[in-house]
Amino acid sequence: MRHLSRDQWLALVESGEAASNAHLRECPRCRAEVEQARATLGGLRQAGVPEPSPLFWDQLSARITAGVAEAADHARARSRGRAGWPVLAPLALVVVALVLAVAVNRGPGAAGPATSRPAAVAAEASGAAAFAAQAPAPELPAATIGGADEGTWALLDDLAGDFDVDTLSESLGTSESAGADVGVYELNAGERARLAELLKTETGRGPGL
């Protein structure tokens, strides 16, 4: 005799149509199994989940609402950070390149006039990052750049410390970096002040820096 397949067995247990099944009428073994499974299923259905205290649901909702508010704040902060990065990243690279170039320019043997800086930067670009890794923190280049721009340079210099040199040298490569450096050197005092303002806003740094 061919007994019930698993699917037939399940269908009979769940449907309650066992009485009308021809095989079950003839097969005591399958009949007993189906009846036992139906009894188990009945016991399962009767076993309810204990009802929590009536206050529980409101407390649960309040906890979820608080968690949702926190998650939304985090998401907003993250998206704000992400929105700022595309603007900040190129500026940051430019700033770091600039500060490194200034450091190069002020290092031993750098004696040319201010107007020769773009050429010096182009010449030193390939070694700038490696140099920065060995050199002491660059000082303020106030003597060569001029008193009016001092605050701006101080800020740019300070910000340069926030960026990883290895990442920077990878990002800048060797020859392409010169263009960016030269571009910044060619900013006039007003443009540099504007750049500093932008950086202050993006990094949340106060005017005291």
Add this chain to the structure above:
Amino acid sequence: MDGAGTICIGTRWPARPGSGDRREEVAMAAAPAESLETLDDRALVDLCLGGRREAFDEIVVRHRRAVYRVCHRFVGNHADASDLTQDTFLRAFRGLDRFRGEASVGTWLYRIAVNLCLNKVSAKVPRAEPVEERELPASGEPDAMSRLMESERAARVRAAVAQLPKMQRATLVLRVYEELPHQEIARVLGSSVGAVKANFFHALRNLKRLLEGDEP
């Protein structure tokens, strides 16, 4: 859990709650609060994605019981079920932008809840239900004895369910208590209809054995 979800307003799904198009947000924010109850789940999700966080509160109110029940069936005690229910909704909120509306909100919440439960519990070491959580009748209540026996029997069944292997347990809970079709269970568990039937079959057999071995 209701199966609402036939109307879909808006075809765009912004990347994250609160990050949608500004005009869309303003238009959605104009929907009065009292109308939230009349909206279907999909519309609430859209509102939520448009920055109306209270729409999510309404989703919670609609589904919290069902999610809690599934979690309790799974872990067998109130404290864990409560934590898992909270985690389910928080995870759902954080992943709201990934809800594409192919399944109902209910099925989607089940899926999150069951996954959390599967991660949480160990099939080998089920946590016993504390006696104080059982629904005990007051001693003076008529028919108190039969209700006590019923409560004891229910606790025994829940304890036996908690001893089933995880996938069998999940299948059994969704099939017997939430009455989901096999296809839907397969979707929730990320398995096949054949696997769901096999797990349900073995769950019933194992449960019979566990309950027989537990007879006082």
